[in-house]
Amino acid sequence: MLLRKFDGYWGGWRQAKHFTAVNMLIIPEASTQRLMLEKGELDMAMKFPTEALPAFQKNPDVQVARGQGLRVLYLRLQNAAPPTSDGRVRQAINYAFDGASFRKATEGTYDPPTGPAPALFLGDWSPKFPYTYDPAKAKMLLQGAGYGEGRKAKLIADLLIATPDQRKAAEILQAGLAATGAAELEIRENEWPVMLKYNSEWQKTRDPATAHHLFGLFTPPRVPDAYAYLWYTYHSKAIGAFARNVMNYANPKVDDLLDRAAASTRSAEKIAFYRQATQIIVDDAADLFVGTQTKVYALRKHIKGFYVHPLWFPTVTVYPLHRE
Amino acid sequence: MLRFLLRRTLFLALVVLGALAVVFAMAHVIPSDPARAALGQDASQEQVDEYRRKLGLDDPLWWQFVRYVGRLARGDLGVSIVTGNRVVDDLRDAVPATVELVLPSIVVALVLGILLGVASAVWRGRAVDHLSRVVSILGMSLPVFWFGLVLQLVFYKHLSWLPAGGRLPLTAMPPEGPTGIYTVDALVAGDLGLVLEAFRHLVLPVITLSTVSIATVARITRASLLDVLGRDYVRTARAKGLGERATVYKHALRNALIPVVTIFGLRVGIMLGGAVLTETIFAWPGIGRYAFYGLRQLDLPVVSAFVVYVTLAYAALNMLVDASYSFLDPRIRGAAS
Numbered sequence: 001m002l003l004r005k006f007d008g009y010w011g012g013w014r015q016a017k018h019f020t021a022v023n024m025l026i027i028p029e030a031s032t033q034r035l036m037l038e039k040g041e042l043d044m045a046m047k048f049p050t051e052a053l054p055a056f057q058k059n060p061d062v063q064v065a066r067g068q069g070l071r072v073l074y075l076r077l078q079n080a081a082p083p084t085s086d087g088r089v090r091q092a093i094n095y096a097f098d099g100a101s102f103r104k105a106t107e108g109t110y111d112p113p114t115g116p117a118p119a120l121f122l123g124d125w126s127p128k129f130p131y132t133y134d135p136a137k138a139k140m141l142l143q144g145a146g147y148g149e150g151r152k153a154k155l156i157a158d159l160l161i162a163t164p165d166q167r168k169a170a171e172i173l174q175a176g177l178a179a180t181g182a183a184e185l186e187i188r189e190n191e192w193p194v195m196l197k198y199n200s201e202w203q204k205t206r207d208p209a210t211a212h213h214l215f216g217l218f219t220p221p222r223v224p225d226a227y228a229y230l231w232y233t234y235h236s237k238a239i240g241a242f243a244r245n246v247m248n249y250a251n252p253k254v255d256d257l258l259d260r261a262a263a264s265t266r267s268a269e270k271i272a273f274y275r276q277a278t279q280i281i282v283d284d285a286a287d288l289f290v291g292t293q294t295k296v297y298a299l300r301k302h303i304k305g306f307y308v309h310p311l312w313f314p315t316v317t318v319y320p321l322h323r324e
Numbered sequence: 325m326l327r328f329l330l331r332r333t334l335f336l337a338l339v340v341l342g343a344l345a346v347v348f349a350m351a352h353v354i355p356s357d358p359a360r361a362a363l364g365q366d367a368s369q370e371q372v373d374e375y376r377r378k379l380g381l382d383d384p385l386w387w388q389f390v391r392y393v394g395r396l397a398r399g400d401l402g403v404s405i406v407t408g409n410r411v412v413d414d415l416r417d418a419v420p421a422t423v424e425l426v427l428p429s430i431v432v433a434l435v436l437g438i439l440l441g442v443a444s445a446v447w448r449g450r451a452v453d454h455l456s457r458v459v460s461i462l463g464m465s466l467p468v469f470w471f472g473l474v475l476q477l478v479f480y481k482h483l484s485w486l487p488a489g490g491r492l493p494l495t496a497m498p499p500e501g502p503t504g505i506y507t508v509d510a511l512v513a514g515d516l517g518l519v520l521e522a523f524r525h526l527v528l529p530v531i532t533l534s535t536v537s538i539a540t541v542a543r544i545t546r547a548s549l550l551d552v553l554g555r556d557y558v559r560t561a562r563a564k565g566l567g568e569r570a571t572v573y574k575h576a577l578r579n580a581l582i583p584v585v586t587i588f589g590l591r592v593g594i595m596l597g598g599a600v601l602t603e604t605i606f607a608w609p610g611i612g613r614y615a616f617y618g619l620r621q622l623d624l625p626v627v628s629a630f631v632v633y634v635t636l637a638y639a640a641l642n643m644l645v646d647a648s649y650s651f652l653d654p655r656i657r658g659a660a661s
Contacts, residue, residue, distance in 0.1 A: 025607060026609070031476075196356075
């Protein structure tokens with residue numbers, strides 16, 4: 001795709017340094033993209049696997065730009081079928097997840113989890129988040145729920161195919177659960193339309209024998225409000241009606257708080273309701289909150305004027321870019 | 325000949341119909357929800373149902389199939405469920421890119437493969453033969469993906485001789501032209517600089533794509549030629565004093581080429597339909613990559629269009645291969661007439 005300068009742009013073209021055309025190339029193979037950036041054929045790489053980051057950081061001709069991202073990665077937990085319908089099992093899953101290892105494996109491109117919505121949308125506030133990696137505590141909780149060496153909790157994770165970060169999170173959880181000796185996780189990968197169909201079909205039967213217990217999902221800010229993260233995902237009215245509360249979380253208190261937040265026109269009051277709802281969701285261990293994705297771009301050193309925009313998709317404001 | 329062509333065309337229509345029926349059936353055996361995938365998770369069930377109605381996905385399968393075949397007969401390949409683009413428009417961009425990649429690969433594979441095979445058979449047991457066999461085995465065993473990346477490392481990163489990907493440099497404008505094949509369109513426009521650039525961008529993908537075929541053709545040519553060189557009529561040709569070159573090229577090679585042509589026809593079909601890996605490594609926007617993304621989203625119009633394309637390509641190649649038999653072997657020509 002080729003973007004060309006529009007002479008009538010209201011901002012004007014005062015600087016001679018403005019780019020007059022920007023060519024966007026889809027390069028699916030990560031190593032090709034990396035080679036082309038390192039050789040200077042590309043000025044910027046917008047989407048690349050995190051494994052390429054150390055090489056970019058060491059390269060004196062390349063700069064890495066990081067910024068606040070607003071996309072939250074969850075491994076959503078099935079609230080309507082055992083074993084994850086038991087709150088103790090959901091908490092155990094949260095304690096069995098080694099978040100530090102995940103952040104290391106993804107080269108620091110995720111911020112530690114602060115619950116279902118980024119702090120930015122809650123007035124720069126995070127809930128009390130008790131879940132740190134603690135396999136002993138996870139084991140204790142699983143034992144409390146009736147699972148142990150003789151009767152392991154058998155879990156199935158349904159992930160979107162070719163999504164390495166989801167895969168890494170699930171594998172790290174798999175190891176954490178194995179360390180408890182009381183649970184085991186099977187990881188499956190599927191195409192997106194297949195996952196959606198499975199979810200809508202499962203809602204009709206809710207058969208525990210065919211349940212998937214974890215569902216990999218990114219949630220972006222479709223509207224600039226905590227509503228985007230909370231209502232569709234955690235309100236009981238969203239079960240079945242939309243495809244986001246697919247794991248059937250339902251808590252009347254949360255419903256009430258989310259409805260009141262949605263109805264409120266006062267910002268402070270709205271945020272207060274969202275905060276209360278968020279704390280309940282975290283305490284319920286409704287999901288495994290993996291982290292908030294940091295936005296990372298790699299640019300040639302001579303490209304100036306770039307800033308990271310926190311929007312969902314990789315976004316580049318071309319106008320201020322120039323070469324030095 | 326006319327009867328032969330008519331029969332083959334009818335057979336081709338049946339094959340396309342059968343392939344489409346299989347794709348339709350499979351798309352409904354795999355439980356998936358492309359309408360929901362296209363609209364996103366926050367779309368309400370009513371919106372998804374409406375979209376499904378709009379696309380006709382709620383109609384009985386047989387009716388969807390009949391409607392699709394009817395549209396296809398009018399040259400309408402439908403609209404991508406995911407992108408909303410007309411599939412025929414997408415193909416208009418993707419097919420020329422694949423053709424531009426595959427045609428030179430065919431020529432390279434055929435010429436080098438036959439030369440290597442002939443050299444190997446004629447100088448059997450000598451250094452050339454050993455070298456040819458090593459090259460063939462390597463060519464067949466090297467994973468395409470790995471080989472492409474190694475070529476990029478050597479010729480792009482270290483030597484800086486050739487580009488790593490794309491059809492043209494990022495700063496170059498694609499030529500306006502009737503074919504969509506950049507080398508041809510640039511040539512028609514008289515822009516020799518652009519022809520050279522398009523050619524440079526072809527070199528590494530063509531080497532990557534043709535390597536397996538070179539190896540296959542070389543192996544088959546060698547085996548077939550060795551078999552033919554031991555036949556009585558070759559011995560007779562030698563006995564009557566014909567030179568070795570004339571014996572090999574005029575008498576033996578032509579007969580030895582029949583199995584080569586058969587295998588090569590299949591290889592070309594694979595190249596035309598399945599250059600996915602090469603297109604992915606070299607950021608080549610061809611049909612393989614297009615079909616791959618369509619499959620990832622189970623986008624039925626895209627997948628069906630790809631199946632039609634591959635079936636037609638295979639059928640056309642088979643016809644060409646059959647026709648070439650009668651050219652290569654007069655006995656077949658005689659039997660056909």
